[in-house]
Amino acid sequence: MQQLTHLERLEAESIHIMREVVAEAQKPVMLYSIGKDSAVMLHLARKAFYPSPPPFPLLHVDTTWKFQEMYRLRDKMAAESGMELIVYQNPEAKARGINPFDHGPLHTDMWKTEGLKQALDLHGFDAAFGGARRDEEKSRAKERIFSFRTASHGWDPKNQRPELWNLYNARKAKGESIRVFPISNWTELDIWQYIMKEEIEIVPLYMAAERPTVERDGMLLMVDDDRFRLEPGETPQMRSVRFRTLGCYPLTGAVESTASTLPEVVQEMLLTTTSERQGRVIDKDGGDASMEKKKQEGYF
Amino acid sequence: MADSDPVYRTDALIAEDIEAYLELHQNKTLLRFITCGSVDDGKSTLIGRLLYDSKMIFEDQLAALEADSKRVGTQGQEIDFALLVDGLAAEREQGITIDVAYRFFATEKRKFIVADTPGHEQYTRNMVTGASTADLAVILIDARKGVLTQTRRHSYLAHLIGIRHLVLAVNKMDLVSYDKDTFDSIVEEYAEFAASIGIEGFTAIPISGFKGDNIAIAPSANTPWYDGPSLINHLETVEVTDTAAQARGFRMPVQWVNRPNLDFRGFSGLIASGEIAPGQDVRIVPSGKTSKVKSIVTLNGELDRAVAGQSVTLTLADEVDCSRGDVIAIADDPPQVADQFESTIVWMSDEELIPGRGYWLKLATQTVTATVAEPKYEVNVNTMEHLAAKTLGLNSIGVAEVTTDRPLVFERYEDSRTLGGFILIDKLTNATVAAGMIHFSLRRAQNVHWQALEIGREQHAALKRQAPAVLWFTGLSGSGKSTIANMVEKRLHSFSRHSFLLDGDNIRHGLNKDLGFTEADRIENIRRVGEVAKLMADAGLIVLTAFISPFRAEREMVRSMLPEGEFVEIFIDTPLSVAEARDVKGLYKKARSGELKNFTGIDSPYEAPENPEIRIDTTATTPEEAANLIVERVLGVWTPDL
Numbered sequence: 001m002q003q004l005t006h007l008e009r010l011e012a013e014s015i016h017i018m019r020e021v022v023a024e025a026q027k028p029v030m031l032y033s034i035g036k037d038s039a040v041m042l043h044l045a046r047k048a049f050y051p052s053p054p055p056f057p058l059l060h061v062d063t064t065w066k067f068q069e070m071y072r073l074r075d076k077m078a079a080e081s082g083m084e085l086i087v088y089q090n091p092e093a094k095a096r097g098i099n100p101f102d103h104g105p106l107h108t109d110m111w112k113t114e115g116l117k118q119a120l121d122l123h124g125f126d127a128a129f130g131g132a133r134r135d136e137e138k139s140r141a142k143e144r145i146f147s148f149r150t151a152s153h154g155w156d157p158k159n160q161r162p163e164l165w166n167l168y169n170a171r172k173a174k175g176e177s178i179r180v181f182p183i184s185n186w187t188e189l190d191i192w193q194y195i196m197k198e199e200i201e202i203v204p205l206y207m208a209a210e211r212p213t214v215e216r217d218g219m220l221l222m223v224d225d226d227r228f229r230l231e232p233g234e235t236p237q238m239r240s241v242r243f244r245t246l247g248c249y250p251l252t253g254a255v256e257s258t259a260s261t262l263p264e265v266v267q268e269m270l271l272t273t274t275s276e277r278q279g280r281v282i283d284k285d286g287g288d289a290s291m292e293k294k295k296q297e298g299y300f
Numbered sequence: 301m302a303d304s305d306p307v308y309r310t311d312a313l314i315a316e317d318i319e320a321y322l323e324l325h326q327n328k329t330l331l332r333f334i335t336c337g338s339v340d341d342g343k344s345t346l347i348g349r350l351l352y353d354s355k356m357i358f359e360d361q362l363a364a365l366e367a368d369s370k371r372v373g374t375q376g377q378e379i380d381f382a383l384l385v386d387g388l389a390a391e392r393e394q395g396i397t398i399d400v401a402y403r404f405f406a407t408e409k410r411k412f413i414v415a416d417t418p419g420h421e422q423y424t425r426n427m428v429t430g431a432s433t434a435d436l437a438v439i440l441i442d443a444r445k446g447v448l449t450q451t452r453r454h455s456y457l458a459h460l461i462g463i464r465h466l467v468l469a470v471n472k473m474d475l476v477s478y479d480k481d482t483f484d485s486i487v488e489e490y491a492e493f494a495a496s497i498g499i500e501g502f503t504a505i506p507i508s509g510f511k512g513d514n515i516a517i518a519p520s521a522n523t524p525w526y527d528g529p530s531l532i533n534h535l536e537t538v539e540v541t542d543t544a545a546q547a548r549g550f551r552m553p554v555q556w557v558n559r560p561n562l563d564f565r566g567f568s569g570l571i572a573s574g575e576i577a578p579g580q581d582v583r584i585v586p587s588g589k590t591s592k593v594k595s596i597v598t599l600n601g602e603l604d605r606a607v608a609g610q611s612v613t614l615t616l617a618d619e620v621d622c623s624r625g626d627v628i629a630i631a632d633d634p635p636q637v638a639d640q641f642e643s644t645i646v647w648m649s650d651e652e653l654i655p656g657r658g659y660w661l662k663l664a665t666q667t668v669t670a671t672v673a674e675p676k677y678e679v680n681v682n683t684m685e686h687l688a689a690k691t692l693g694l695n696s697i698g699v700a701e702v703t704t705d706r707p708l709v710f711e712r713y714e715d716s717r718t719l720g721g722f723i724l725i726d727k728l729t730n731a732t733v734a735a736g737m738i739h740f741s742l743r744r745a746q747n748v749h750w751q752a753l754e755i756g757r758e759q760h761a762a763l764k765r766q767a768p769a770v771l772w773f774t775g776l777s778g779s780g781k782s783t784i785a786n787m788v789e790k791r792l793h794s795f796s797r798h799s800f801l802l803d804g805d806n807i808r809h810g811l812n813k814d815l816g817f818t819e820a821d822r823i824e825n826i827r828r829v830g831e832v833a834k835l836m837a838d839a840g841l842i843v844l845t846a847f848i849s850p851f852r853a854e855r856e857m858v859r860s861m862l863p864e865g866e867f868v869e870i871f872i873d874t875p876l877s878v879a880e881a882r883d884v885k886g887l888y889k890k891a892r893s894g895e896l897k898n899f900t901g902i903d904s905p906y907e908a909p910e911n912p913e914i915r916i917d918t919t920a921t922t923p924e925e926a927a928n929l930i931v932e933r934v935l936g937v938w939t940p941d942l
Contacts, residue, residue, distance in 0.1 A: 016570040163732075187404045
């Protein structure tokens with residue numbers, strides 16, 4: 001008798017999900033956001049299909065405002081995995097110069113929400129893997145692993161298909177698509193432990209280092225390139241910081257930390273007293289049910 | 301807050317020796333469980349408590365929770381843990397949990413995934429969904445109310461879905477002054493009920509989710525009379541389903557064939573039961589071919605053995621046929637194969653079961669067409685009584701025969717959730733409409749061999765120098781189907797095409813004279829005609845059928861029986877008013893007067909084709925023009941020599 005550990009069971013479940021999608025969908029794609037969850041998801045895909053490379057491309061819906069270190073790792077991982085990398089930037093957002101400084105919520109809406117819809121429509125992908133986890137946020141706790149979207153990418157939380165055992169119904173009408181969340185049942189700690197166990201490469205920003213930062217509205221923002229607009233009186237200061245989640249650099253808050261190794265990061269995480277998404281601005285606009293509202297509109 | 305402030309993890313270890321802590325945590329096992337109870341039994345509060353005690357709640361969440369508790373909470377000024385768990389905006393407004401939500405927490409020994417499932421009757425499907433992946437069920441009872449109808453229903457469902465570990469959590473003990481007699485009498489009543497439905501054992505624990513009694517540490521100071529484990533303690537020690545599955549014979553449903561190049565051919569899947577090692581003899585089911593396992597391939601190197609619950613890729617020593625849907629099993633003890641089963645069915649759709657209709661059935665990695673017979677009985681989930689039933693509606697549970705269009709590799713559900721559990725999918729909406737659990741096969745498909753025929757459909761067709769097809773005319777009564785089909789056949793005949801016309805009225809005088817006009821009979825009528833048309837097409841003929849065939853699903857069923865492109869759906873589109881005005885056979889008059897029941901267009905629906913291959917608008921086209929058009933379209937497509 002061999003007792004499987006929780007990580008072994010989670011890994012087996014995620015791999016099973018990915019193989020079901022590849023067997024049943026016409027044109028799957030993996031949404032790759034370069035964060036630690038994406039890194040784990042990509043690693044699981046490589047395990048699921050080894051010795052073949054994962055039989056689908058990686059799609060990065062880019063906002064042009066990610067951290068430079070993210071772009072570097074993205075290109076490296078795509079090359080290493082032998083997968084095609086598709087980078088999509090919403091041309092309208094590009095033309096209108098949409099940016100996080102001037103446009104607030106519109107920045108996320110146009111680059112990410114609209115950009116994602118456009119990219120999926122453009123390539124005709126009918127199934128997209130996403131790295132969302134149920135422990136991240138309340139409305140995610142109830143989402144299925146296979147989540148159906150209408151032709152206009154809407155999500156109807158009241159009309160979800162029941163998901164029994166590990167039997168997934170991937171059938172859909174023309175024009176409809178599925179978002180699939182293979183790491184739904186992983187927690188933040190599971191992700192970290194798996195990264196350590198499997199020695200998965202992640203963006204160095206997760207580890208503490210001296211970085212140029214300014215403090216604004218109670219958040220520490222990193223000045224990652226010269227597009228950062230300093231307000232009167234602001235001067236970047238070197239602080240030892242790290243990031244718990246990664247997004248667009250002007251919207252992602254850093255935490256002051258000296259945790260420069262993975263175990264130290266996990267140690268800090270376990271002893272910390274604030275939740276993971278707190279560093280992101282996105283959950284806060286629109287009040288209480290904002291993520292749910294975003295999802296109904298088509299945000300991943 | 302709680303009298304003790306229990307903590308499931310040692311912050312000291314995390315702070316002092318993180319490596320040691322991680323080592324400890326890495327080797328934890330995983331238990332999945334569900335909580336079920338009535339609306340006010342305090343499920344969400346209990347889960348909130350488990351999250352809170354295991355420090356899965358952060359300061360910012362706690363601050364938001366405190367604010368929410370004061371604003372919309374139901375616990376006065378105290379923290380309302382339920383708000384942590386109730387996710388969707390709609391349910392917050394209603395104050396109830398309406399869907400399945402998954403929560404996570406960990407103790408020193410285990411990691412847990414909790415499915416929070418609703419107590420409302422109309423949401424039986426959600427509870428079955430949550431229970432389907434659970435190793436254990438916590439049945440909550442309000443100590444003030446005792447065993448209720450819902451308690452029985454939840455216990456029945458948990459037992460039905462095969463959960464072997466039941467915990468009876470008698471909650472809100474604080475509101476009955478922690479009274480031992482109250483607890484004992486509830487347990488006694490429940491034990492009697494549990495035995496009556498075949499539940500072999502359960503663990504009863506007196507708790508208070510709100511105050512924290514007997515959640516982490518037992519006995520709590522308030523229940524010195526209790527000598528059992530705390531809830532957490534119990535959850536940490538029960539055996540996990542996957543571990544139990546290792547003791548059974550090896551089975552792995554093949555999900556995907558891995559062929560990166562000509563030198564490698566691997567079979568990928570999740571091991572459903574047993575264990576496997578290189579060199580072991582295996583059998584591919586249903587083909588029955590045998591081989592040996594050559595290697596167990598992973599990115600991290602080859603494995604010496606693999607066990608139930610692992611996702612692996614196997615290579616075999618021989619070049620045997622094996623693809624998605626097949627099951628690789630231990631050679632001397634393979635699973636059975638059959639095409640007819642007695643099953644329990646939980647109906648999960650607003651649209652009720654239509655006996656005889658073809659649904660997709662998905663079991664492990666196999667997808668087939670299946671029909672469900674009229675249920676033998678329906679179970680009243682509150683009283684467990686068996687009731688007569690013609691069909692199954694939303695949230696009803698019944699026992700019925702299921703027949704598949706080709707043999708399935710299966711096991712009894714009680715032996716294997718993976719090879720005994722299936723879902724039914726509506727072919728038009730693609731909705732998951734039911735969950736099923738196989739009791740046993742009604743006949744062994746092994747005994748009904750397909751006769752291998754030397755002269756096949758290609759040879760038949762070649763001799764006739766034509767490509768077979770089924771021209772399926774559909775439309776209202778009096779739309780002109782028979783008239784036009786007749787003319788088409790005459791033209792085909794004049795082009796020396798071998799054809800046969802199956803006409804609705806004529807068939808009902810012979811083959812189908814035992815059938816009436818109920819929905820079920822109409823479906824059977826079409827199924828038989830479909831089978832006959834298929835045989836004739838196999839014989840090389842161009843078959844014409846003229847039947848109202850009002851339901852899309854049945855027309856699609858016939859389409860799926862034939863090779864791609866051979867089914868040509870011809871919609872004779874005549875508005876009801878026009879067909880009724882013609883009323884060649886006087887049937888509409890009879891239907892209108894009530895003399896004729898279930899008449900299509902009057903008191904029985906007609907589902908027009910959405911994408912027919914050919915559509916004939918009879919208000920703008922004469923029968924002759926229509927026949928010419930069809931012959932041109934049809935022969936033009938498949939006889940390039942004409």
